[in-house]
Amino acid sequence: MTIAVTTPTGQVGSRVVRLLLQAGVRPRVLVRDPARLDAAIREHVDVRRGDMTDAAFVREAISGARTVFWVDPTPHSSEDPIETSDRTADPLIEAAQDGDVARVVLLSSVGAEKRHGAGHIDGLARIEERLDATAADTLHLRCAYFFTNLFMDLDSLAGGVLTTPFRPDVPMAWVDPRDIGDVVAARLLNDDWKGHEVQAVHGPEDLSFQQVAAILSEVLGxxxxxxxxxxxxxRGALRSAGLSPSAVEGIVGMSAGTRDLVPEQPRDVITTTPTPLAAWAYAHLRPAVLQATS
Incomplete structure (x- = not known):
């Protein structure tokens, strides 16, 4: 069983790599800087060093792998994020079309089911469509809003403010990236699924930003x-930061385009993961906010 993992040092990928190792699998990892891998892990993985935007590197690195876990590495701040996400996936699509890769697990997002009108998420929707047009078995994990996005608001939280472009009273799905890694690893290790599948990863409960603020108030004291x-x-803040018009609309569109979204898949035993926001925030966000405050 050969499994290739992209972004193995990321929030989800690092968890996936560790679980695969514990299951007795030596994953092939695509990484720009092997030094970023945990030293204890480095000797147990097959390292392929290169840039994920280098099509020739990616095509060679994933060739012959039975399964690929694909995480789009495109930053939201890219000049044209949707086009870049689509183009970066070209070698993956080519490998799937040529039969060099049999299965792909894609880290997608809630909102990709819209196909258009969800900002940078439209890039993931395009990758979903292109993969499903190949003969490879594909699984699209449409993930909820990451708990870890709260780290982007660290300075504001240290000052007692949580900012959001979302409607404050509308519940939405939130998820711990570690739980996503658990789902990914389980699916990578399961050799029985076939065809083109979608699985949502909704986290333990839907929360409005008002509820999130209340939870954080209690956790942070x-x-x-x-x-x-x-x-x-x-838009004005993003433009002032020097982002291109496409990047600005890609970021704004993610919140604007999913604001009233009812996810395609309902919350059930398959799509619900266990970690509550309060527990995650106490373990991870609270120390970071305390450090920022001091």
Whole structure:
């Protein structure tokens, strides 16, 4: 069983690599800088060193792998993020078309089911469509909003403010990336599924940003005030940061395009993962906020 893992040092990929090793699998990992791999892990994996935007490297690195776990490495701040996501996946699509890869597990997102109108998520939707047009078995994991996105608001949280472009009172799915890694590893190790499948990863419960602010207030031991940022204000801030028009719309579109979304797959025993936000925040966010405050 040969499994190739992209972004093996990321929030999800690092968890996947560790679980595969514990299952007795030596994964093939695509990584730009092997030094970023945990030293204890490095000797147990097949390292392929290169840049994920280098099509020739990616094509060679994944060739012959039975299964590929694909995480789009494109930053939201890219000049044209949707086009870049699509183009970066070209060698994966080619390998699937040529039969060099038999199965692909894609880290996708809630909102990809819309196909258009969800900002940078549209790039994942395009990859889903292209993979499903091949003969490879494909699984698209449509994941909820990551708990770890809260780290992007660390300075504001240290000052007692949580900012969001989402509607404050509308519940949405939230998930711990570690739990996503558990689902990914289970699917990579299961050799029985065939065809083209979609599985949502919704986390333990839907939460509005008002509820999130209340949870964080309790965990952090301070009042966290919610501040809603309008789309025009968000655009202005992103432009001031030097982002291109395509990048700005890619970021704004993710929240605007999923604001009233009802996910294609309902919450059930398959799509629900266990870690609650409060437990994750106490273990991970609280120490980071305390450090930022000090």
């Amino acid at each position: 301070r009042t966290i005030r919610l501040e809603v940022v309008g789309e025009d204000d968000l």
